[in-house]
Amino acid sequence: MLILGIESSCDETAAALVCDSRIVENRILSNIVLSQEKEHRPFGGVVPEVAARAHLKHIDSLIMKAMNDAGVTFNEIDGVAATGGPGLIGGVIVGIMSAKAIASVQKKPFIAVNHLEGHALTARLTSNVDFPYLLLLVSGGHCQLLIVEGIGKYKRLGTTVDDALGEAFDKCAKMMGLGYPGGPIVETTAKAGNGTRFDLPRPMRGRKGCHFSFSGLKTAVRRQIEKLGNDNMSSQDIADLCASFQQAVGDVLIDRCKNALNQFRSIYPAGNTLVVAGGVAANKSIGERLTELKNDENFRLVVPPAEFCTDNAAMIAWAGIEQLKSGNTNSLNFKPRPRWPLDPNAPAAIGAGVKA
Numbered sequence: 001m002l003i004l005g006i007e008s009s010c011d012e013t014a015a016a017l018v019c020d021s022r023i024v025e026n027r028i029l030s031n032i033v034l035s036q037e038k039e040h041r042p043f044g045g046v047v048p049e050v051a052a053r054a055h056l057k058h059i060d061s062l063i064m065k066a067m068n069d070a071g072v073t074f075n076e077i078d079g080v081a082a083t084g085g086p087g088l089i090g091g092v093i094v095g096i097m098s099a100k101a102i103a104s105v106q107k108k109p110f111i112a113v114n115h116l117e118g119h120a121l122t123a124r125l126t127s128n129v130d131f132p133y134l135l136l137l138v139s140g141g142h143c144q145l146l147i148v149e150g151i152g153k154y155k156r157l158g159t160t161v162d163d164a165l166g167e168a169f170d171k172c173a174k175m176m177g178l179g180y181p182g183g184p185i186v187e188t189t190a191k192a193g194n195g196t197r198f199d200l201p202r203p204m205r206g207r208k209g210c211h212f213s214f215s216g217l218k219t220a221v222r223r224q225i226e227k228l229g230n231d232n233m234s235s236q237d238i239a240d241l242c243a244s245f246q247q248a249v250g251d252v253l254i255d256r257c258k259n260a261l262n263q264f265r266s267i268y269p270a271g272n273t274l275v276v277a278g279g280v281a282a283n284k285s286i287g288e289r290l291t292e293l294k295n296d297e298n299f300r301l302v303v304p305p306a307e308f309c310t311d312n313a314a315m316i317a318w319a320g321i322e323q324l325k326s327g328n329t330n331s332l333n334f335k336p337r338p339r340w341p342l343d344p345n346a347p348a349a350i351g352a353g354v355k356a
């Protein structure tokens with residue numbers, strides 16, 4: 001099975017061709033990602049209107065490049081999958097309309113993929129991972145712990161009651177004047193820093209359950225910046241603050257994942273795999289902290305290669321393959337969905353501005 005995947009839900013325009021080879025290394029035939037970093041950098045964050053226009057400008061040529069790189073024609077594909085949400089609606093419309101147009105002209109199945117399911121299933125593209133598994137999904141818009149029971153079957157154990165983790169990285173980077181996107185810059189800057197210098201809070205640590213909260217940590221970083229004097233911070237101060245922030249985040253993740261692992265094992269006693277996905281999963285320091293937990297708790301930890309943690313179309317094509325194999329396709333009447341929770345039955349978490 002060979003699928004064209006299209007991703008355009010945030011600030012990356014991407015197209016990929018993926019097949020369902022049994023050999024992991026042979027699955028990705030092409031994978032093109034065009035980052036809009038330059039367009040958004042002057043604004044210090046993603047501007048939805050700018051993003052939608054940039055997707056529109058590049059998507060056709062990107063799809064053709066993905067087809068050419070893979071050396072396939074539209075005739076040979078078995079379907080077209082595109083992110084149908086959640087995300088910035090202008091961009092999602094661009095990807096969905098392109099996919100519908102190709103599917104309609106070529107008379108191929110069309111699959112609208114939940115972007116979060118794309119992240120959730122990436123580990124099954126880049127490694128062999130069986131259901132059920134525990135998933136830590138940490139991206140720019142989401143921070144959740146879920147049990148992945150099967151295609152389209154998710155049980156949410158916890159979510160953030162305020163900021164997503166990637167958002168916290170981005171906001172802290174912005175406050176320190178490090179630019180956008182913040183996550184990778186904070187990670188690099190932290191390498192030269194002392195993670196024990198600043199005593200930052202560990203929100204939710206020690207509490208029951210699996211919810212997250214990062215706004216208090218973000219406020220504590222802002223207070224430190226004010227104490228040091230916005231314009232007087234040395235590069236060592238900034239490195240130490242980045243490292244201390246990352247240390248606090250690592251402590252919180254370990255604590256939350258430990259609770260989630262217990263809940264997972266109480267439902268699935270043989271459950272033994274933790275998968276990390278989403279842009280923040282590209283962070284090596286977080287990977288090292290979760291490896292500590294893995295060694296203590298004795299489970300399998302799967303972190304996909306960094307380029308497949310951040311937004312890409314290979315994960316959308318792969319989720320399309322999994323959906324198509326389960327017999328799921330969408331009609332050309334599908335409407336893009338700005339919100340699309342993986343577990344629609346999850347009770348609302350108590351707190352302001354909850355991300356579902």
Ligand code: KG4
Nearest residue numbers: 139140141166183184278279280283310311
């Ligand atoms: O999954 P993703 O590419 O897009 C969304 O679906 O949101 O995640 C983007 C987020 C951004 O907040 C970015 O700063 C963060 O992932 N990120 C990182 C790293 N690379 C990307 N955060 C921490 N460390 C990184 N190395």
Ligand code: ZN
Nearest residue numbers: 139278279311
């Ligand atoms: Zn994403």
